[in-house]
Amino acid sequence: MKKIVFALLGMLLLQNETQSQIRLPRLVRDSMILQRDTKVNIWGWSTPGENITASFNGKKYQATADTDGKWLFQLVPMKAGGPYTMELSGKNKIILKDILIGDVWFCSGQSNMVHQLNIHDVTYAKDIAEANNPEIRQFWIPTLTSLRGVQDDLPSGYWKSAVGEDVRPFSAVAYFFARKIYQQYKVPIGIINASVGGTPIEAWTSEEGLKDFSALTVSIQKNKDTAYLNSLNRRPAGNFNRPSPPADAGLTGTLKWFDPAYVPVNWRNINIPGYWEDQGVKDLNGVVWYRREVNIPASMVGKQARVFLGRIVDADELYINGKQVGNTTYLYPQRRYYVPGNLLKAGKNTFVIRVTNTNGKGGFVPDKPYCIFSGTDTVDLKGDWQYKVGLVNRPVSGGGFGGGGINAQNQPAALYNAMVAPEINYTIKGFCWYQGESNAGRPQEYEKLMRALMNDWRNKWKQGTLPFLYVQLPGFMDYNYLPSESGWAMLREAQLKALRAPNSAMVVAIDLGEWNDIHPDNKKDVGERMALAALKLAHGENIIYSGPLFKTATIEGNKIIISFEHTGSGLITNDGEEPGDFAIAGADKKFVWAKAKIEGNKVIVWSDEITQPLYVRYAWADNPVHPNLYNKEGLPASPFRTDQ
Secondary structure, eight states: OHHHHHHHHHHHHHHHHHHTSOBOOTTSSTTOEEESSSOEEEEEEOSTTOEEEEEETTEEEEEEOOTTSEEEEEEOOOOSEEEEEEEEESSSEEEEEEEEEEEEEEEEESHHHHOBGGGGTTTTHHHHHTOEEEEEEEEEOOOOOOSSSOOSSOSOOOEEEEEGGGGTTSBHHHHHHHHHHHHHHOOOEEEEEEEOTTOOGGGGSOTGGGTTOHHHHHHHHHHTOHHHHHHHHSOOTTOTTSOOOOOOHHHHSSSOTTSTTOOOOSOEEEEESEEGGGTTOOSOOEEEEEEEEEEEOGGGTTSOEEEEEOOEESEEEEEETTEEEEEESSSSSOOEEEEOTTTOOSEEEEEEEEEEEOSSOOEEOSSSOEEEEETTEEEEOOEEEEEEEEEEOOOOOSSTTSOOOOOGGGSTTHHIIIIIGGGTTSOOSEEEEEOOGGGTTSGGGHHHHHHHHHHHHHHHHTSSSOOEEEEOOOOBSOOOSSOOOOHHHHHHHHHHHGGGSTTEEEEOOTTSOBTTBSSOSOOHHHHHHHHHHHHHHTTOOOOOOSOOEEEEEEEETTEEEEEEEOOTTOEEETTSSOOOSEEEEOTTOOOEEOEEEEETTEEEEEBTTBSSOOEEEESOSSSOSOOOEEETTSOBOOOEESOO
């Protein structure tokens, strides 16, 4: 009995000792970058009432934990420099090493902010190979959600320097942004990257920040109710007697269809690239298998190779000679797979691609690279393949094969609670934001949502009107050669209107998109244009940082005269042609293409078809065909319209 008592006492003493330990937030750790020239928060947790002392860069600091065990002190403003060591003491001691003082930017948004250099390692192979920037560091925050409320810390995360292979996980946009600023000032640059693909702006805004959006606040309250969430995730009544989903025939036979010993029977011809709905397969959602014998030259055998399969809608698995060499689970990433050096053989090699499509057209996106290469040898994979359908998804009404549920990362405040709230004590220089694709279906409310986000974050950080830099959506989707309406154009308009917020800047990227890729490869120009805005707003440089922005439109007879802000050294077209993508309309708002010419810092627009013009639009499309208006500093004009 005494042994049990002593054991319990020992456990209690150990527990008490553990609870008394100083604990720091995940961000405050070795290799962090702290903001220069301002007071800097250092905070953490310990036993209530515990005295915490710290020494850093020749100064002493002290704090006392409150009744909740929280404590905070502020470092005095310091100039850029380092590395330094910080020592904190209470009932335990913590030593943090390799700390730099510089500028820290909070970078957030959806997939185009997520996209790492590693994903674009062909375009930026030289930048990756030459990366040696130990004073540019990123803290990458994993995807996290919380529906119940704000979290005070992160479960994981480290500061990593942009050196060697460690640069690959850096956000490409954020890296080029940071590198350009570093090249200007030679001060350490820290990036806190909290971004998640496919997420709406309201997921990044706090409950308080969304108080003016009644439908969203209702959702937030509902999502705090565990019973409500459980009811959504239960299998709907009536589903129990429904048949199980069909099986993929390519995986159920004695020989799988990717097996080299499998002999194809009744396979049909199809072309890669292309969608199967455009090649004689009507309205099929399911699994389609592609197969081809590919001749590999002897010079490629025994070497590691890479396969480029463009983009595939939606998911894919690639098999070569019966071995899986790569797979991707959703439609957006470019398919770039490594092939082991011992897999290829001289002569015929069996390539099999299993493609799964759940909605819309399935298959291989055109105008992308499809090949296998090693060294100087390249084998083209475009052209005739054989295909066979392995599975057809049966349309099922009333909830499909399973229950409902919600996607937590798309819920209002869910990403803020888990991925933003833990950082609001961390002193920063400003914000970088690249998002909007997920809200393009609801553009009318985006300006208000964006202003709410900007105000919310500034209020939470309590550092005044911090610079807020953001990217306007680039061109994307099919070209339309007639004037038309556009949800993406309306979203860009909302982003343009958000410039009414003080100390904000917008990066125009209309010229940096790709018609067939929502994740365009050109991330360097985006990041560097954003850096120009930072040089102006955050550092006060006297530079041109924006392309032309619509100011006024004046009607004179059958012409409309347009004035702009941010014309810089003057207006030009980037191709020497007359300005393109201008449309004009009268009272009926039936737009036709217009002629346009530059006169000084104005653009004159007219059409022989419209004798009494009232309205004008520029680059008003999902993906404008010819948006060539720039200033002489090489920055493009923002799309706009006057007929709101």
